[in-house]
Amino acid sequence: MSTVLLSLLACLFLTGPAHAATGFAVREGRLYDANGVEFVLRGVNHAHTWYPQRFSSLAHLSALGANSARVVLSSGDRWTRDDTAEVTTVVAECRRQKLVCVLEVHDTTGYGEQSGAITLDRAADYWLGIREALRGQESFVIINIGNEPHGNTGYQRWSADTLGAIAKLRGAGLRHTIMVDAPNWGQDWSFTMRDGAGAVFAADPLRNTVFSVHMYGVYNTAAKVSDYLGQFLAARLPIVVGEFGHFHSDGDPDETAILAYSQANRIGYLGWSWSGNSADVGYLDMATAFDPAQLTSWGQRIFHGPNGIRQTAKRATVFGRAG
Template sequence: MKNSKIIPVLVAILLIVLLAACKKKDTAPDIDHTTGLHVKDGQYLADKCGNKVVLRGVNMGNVYAVDFGMKELEEIEKTGANSVRLVLEQNYKDWSRGGAVTAVTGTKIEPLITSCLAKGMIPVLELHDFTGAANVTTDLPKATQWWTKSDIKSVMLKYQKSIIVNIANEPDNGSASDATYRNANLTAIKALRNAGYTCPIMIDAPNWGKDHVFFLYEGKALMEADPLHNLLFSVHAYWPTNGAFGNYSNTNIIDNLKALKSSGLPIVLGELAAADIQNGIAYPINYSLLMKLCQENGFGYLAWWWGFYNNPGANNQLSMTNDGLYTGLHGAGFIMAYDDLNSILDTSKKICQ
């Protein structure tokens, strides 16, 4: 009979379909990283509820602060910031011990993370030791090795549904080719994923973080190479109107952000400052325009940098507050945090927790 021949064939086809559906894809690890902060479809940062997250916050130099900047985090909360980029180094001067050089440990980092999360601020943890590195191929692996140290990793993985890891701050002084910089970051991403990191990883642009063009050519390749497609691309917009090492007109700035928007990538201005300090001279940046464009394009921005409460010697021309207090905000710092249509206070939205 015809039916006796058809049924075995149908059963065989059904088994093939089921086996194909059950087969694990090589490019999709068996990890549901979307239960926390994650990059959605390689395009934008989202929280665990699937809401788009636009970072609005500041940089805080924790390793230069007394008590590791815990007081400053309380003051930053008053801006309404939804994120803080925490500046870390492998060693710091412990002012509670007379400035003794002390290793940064997981135990030291954990209170920073829990404090930020309790205040509704996403911790963006970055390693500052390799800023302006002359050889990213040798130095970026050193940064990766620090993140994968047992005591650091155990704390970071504990909170990784709620944090962002910025592998290294500006780990290139402009000497690396695009291919070299891409390959160094690919190696670092692979090492962190193999170590169990599933959280969003933030990559700084080359050439002191300023070369946004790198992401236009290499951003998609980096994203595709990450098995979780969970990367953020950070540009440090030290683009002064008239600088010693480059001039950026309003038209240049508009074109730069237009190009970044057209890339379709998740972009953050990881450092947005009022000026570029070159040889001790402050060359003004049209930061207000950058804030406006970030708001229009859905880009995050993190102002550089907050300021210090018990260590005024660490303050400089770019400190938003010279006493580490919200009430001490002044000049561009006051404008960025409060007195602008696109300020942190006016545009920051807290994430779903």
Template sequence: MNTYLLLLFLGLISCSTEEPTDTPETTMGNLTLSVAIDEQVDEQSSQRQKEETLDMKIDIVDVDGKTVDSYASINELPEEIELATGVYTAQGVSTSSKQLGFDDPQYGGTSEDFSIQSDQLTAVSLSCNLQNTMVSVAYSDVVKNQFSVYSSVVKSSFGELAFEQGETRSGYFRSSGSLTVNSTIGEGNSQLNAEVTIDNIQPTTHYTVTIDVDTGTGKLVITVDETVLDGGEKDIVITPVEGEERPDYNTSIGFFTKDGKLYDANGVEFIARGLNNAHFWFDNGGRELALDALTPIAAYHSNAVRLVWQTNYEAKNWNNVEESVQLRKLITTTIDKGMVPMIELHDVTGDESKENLLKMAEFYVRADILAVMKEFESILLINIANEWSGKTTTYRDAYKEAVTMMRNAGLKHTIVIDASGWGQDMTPIFDYGQEIIDNDPQKNILFSVHMYQSYRNEVTITSNLEKAVEMKLPLIVGEFGFQHGGTPEAPIQIPYEHILSECERLGIGWYAWSWKGNSGGVEYLDLSEDWEGTTLTDWGDGIVNDVNGLKNTSKKVSVIN
């Protein structure tokens, strides 16, 4: 595979108005865009042909799908353009409109969502791959040695290409419908014919057609090998890497914990750098505010999202969509954006009843929900309940029973367990955490602490995080803010920069609270001024741009390509 790399420097400079205006000033940012083309042009094609097939139209598209800048050719891109702050994608589309041809591979692609922030430089890569279907025809040595005449015709609904004797180039077809391969070898009475149909042809796919003669029957045989080219799939990919070995007792195909750390299915340590998003409260009533917000959340470098959910789902409030369908859509969208989903139930926040906690476990083992959970075992984390606050042995016994219920139903995922005391009291984790892990046949537990007013000083933050690491208790900071509690005149400040730096030092994952939608006096915890992520709040800017924030420390999980 050859790579054709073009570096396009799009300097997006700041500007301001000279006269006062009643409308807010539009702020601008900076972007460096690199375009990498996975070249599939045949070596014997001329340089001129390569330059023509490799050219593309480049569009810059905003979060609403509106094209804000468009260039007919890569060569027409200016050195500098201006864009308002917000979330965008860069899209490349082939300039060729041919339906088929020997020298006409067509390339295109869409970048991951990226954010333009005021007076900041953002580096973005646009990877462009083959968008049509590639077909190669080869003849076996038997055919070449025994027959002086042979040829094949490959037909689509848009036309046909003749692969005459000696033709070594690949053909390229618009990826629609089917292809029919008709091969002929020999002449006169010794002529042999065969035909095969390739159904539902796909883009970014190479079909290698081999023509041979069965030495036993003398019949002409056509075989087709299908190869998905680079960029042709975006899915959960489990690949053999030099990662941590999964313990024998753990039979999951997804995340696992070992010696206080969290590993993905490849055995690569995963350190969450993400935030919370309130789906249950803002994706109903004909809205998809939180679902759509996954686009800017990913653009601001989150590698994980904690998805707020509750058990009192009523389909009538969700356009009569069944709950399992809605959850599947939510989880799939998160994965498609390149982030690890963690589902959590908010029903029993602050509750101390063991029976109510077990109701949360019962939700996950309900047949329709269980099927969705199992479908995403390779990538999904399950947070049983948000901030359930049972104390001492009640905490221990309730969680042991809840985990057992879920394991008996076949859920092998990493199960996330919040600290007691509205998520802030780690005492039961220190006292009973190892016992809860040992009781789990999968030994696949991840504990979570929420850092609000109880963590108003740096010493408490450091001592609790260090103790968990020393005890090898797998831990994340599942929620935290920069301020919480106190009075409007004297709010309690939380040294969140210290949380970020200590989590980075100790290798602990974190999820900031929360993207948007806070109310009841804690609106200040919104990370974004709007659902679209056009402008971050000061709190959001810190989470994204701090030296230990999302932009500088987030690394995508290895199993999402």
């Protein structure tokens, strides 16, 4: 065998295919952990940036059976910035509690409609600014670029803005699985994400993007839930329910259908939220005053009810096959 051919083979072996992922990876519309085992998110949202003193919440979520937590962070534009040291500590605690850590920037919420909200491009800059907290964590961390990145104004820019943010992260060398939220305050009633997801996924050079819809009042029937999620399944595009509740100011979501359809079709879900919601949406608290011994009816439902977390969650095998 010639020296030139040997060199080429060595190069291919060392670098792998151009689109290979490190850690979590998407294949045929499904999420796989670093051991190549399919992983289905079964967890809840925790508002860390507003309640950093409630650090023990991650342990409580794990003890209740969650295999993941979506952790609210701030870029510093609307709330106190979660810096590299803070995020490093959060990730380490998630790992200690065997939770896959879905990190999200909340400052993008309702851009175009919500005063002070930032662009996805600015959110991408935040991730690059704390990249040292993310480096080497591809097997344990999913980067949710920005929460509900467009309201009901200007949502037509969702595809372009999302593509730009993904390109910025990939261009800077971040190889994590990326999660992207839908517009329309996450609910995608305009079907902008649904119809644009294929092009966004294909534009990611690592093909390692997961789509997240938030299901509140728009999804008030089983038919609406199954139709929306089913179209992603049919297209073999990865979809998760990144937020949902048992009730909301904009209507009454069908949480039973969300849980049942997600379980039947191996779709991840992350309920909103553990505790600390403002008074007007306090009914979304799963625990009273962050106390795991005082689960609300919503907390009991999502953790202990049919198709809930305790019944269906499986740990990512990166934490040990018996975990």
